[in-house]
Amino acid sequence: MNILVVEDEDDIRNLIKINLEDEGYNVFSACNGLEALKILKNESVNLILLDVMMPRLDGFNLLRKIREESTVLVIFLTARSDDMDKVLGLELGADDYLAKPFSMNELLARVKAQLRRNHEYTLPKQENKEIIEYGGLSIDKDCCCAYVSGETIVLNAKEYKLLLFLMENPKKVFTKKQLYNAVWDDDYYYDDNTVMVHISHLRNKIEIDPQNPEYIKTIRGIGYKLHKTGVL
Numbered sequence: 495m496n497i498l499v500v501e502d503e504d505d506i507r508n509l510i511k512i513n514l515e516d517e518g519y520n521v522f523s524a525c526n527g528l529e530a531l532k533i534l535k536n537e538s539v540n541l542i543l544l545d546v547m548m549p550r551l552d553g554f555n556l557l558r559k560i561r562e563e564s565t566v567l568v569i570f571l572t573a574r575s576d577d578m579d580k581v582l583g584l585e586l587g588a589d590d591y592l593a594k595p596f597s598m599n600e601l602l603a604r605v606k607a608q609l610r611r612n613h614e615y616t617l618p619k620q621e622n623k624e625i626i627e628y629g630g631l632s633i634d635k636d637c638c639c640a641y642v643s644g645e646t647i648v649l650n651a652k653e654y655k656l657l658l659f660l661m662e663n664p665k666k667v668f669t670k671k672q673l674y675n676a677v678w679d680d681d682y683y684y685d686d687n688t689v690m691v692h693i694s695h696l697r698n699k700i701e702i703d704p705q706n707p708e709y710i711k712t713i714r715g716i717g718y719k720l721h722k723t724g725v726l
Contacts, residue, residue: 527551
């Protein structure tokens with residue numbers, strides 16, 4: 495597995511690199527966003543550890559450029575713990591974030607978890623083709639493809655798993671924590687902002703009017719459910 499560490503502080507960057515290499519990963523490193531872009535043009539990378547505050551090109555703007563061409567896994571490393579910064583990172587397409595200072599054990603655990611789940615998502619299915627349908631939504635579990643009214647929609651791994659879980663349990667109400675546990679398979683790092691942002695992304699992709707959703711309904715004070723009026 496190839497990991498790119500983008501961090502402007504030499505000591506932190508080198509420490510992360512050493513620990514990842516001790517775990518058997520092949521590690522590239524960059525001290526700013528422009529250097530990272532050069533590496534990404536020439537190397538295949540499975541996951542990026544991305545600092546937010548960097549000279550020349552910060553982490554947010556670098557992620558915007560990355561998401562124009564790639565769905566590579568991205569974990570933000572940030573000294574800014576403000577919720578709005580976390581939400582912005584997730585909305586831009588980050589898969590996870592870790593606030594500084596962090597323990598190396600936690601960082602390695604998150605890296606392993608993201609790579610494992612992404613591998614499970616992309617693993618070829620061996621079972622017979624299975625289609626799940628609800629209203630105008632459908633999912634082909636054999637190829638991990640999702641459709642709205644027959645049109646393909648592009649989902650990342652977490653969005654796909656979230657939609658699949660809701661479609662397998664229509665009309666059932668789930669709390670944010672239940673959804674997080676089901677999709678992220680991890681209750682230790684639970685943050686309801688993560689679920690809210692991914693629900694928002696899903697609505698933007700499957701709803702005609704995301705502000706007045708037909709499918710994913712908010713149950714105030716509790717959580718969410720998948721339910722379209724008129725669909726059994």
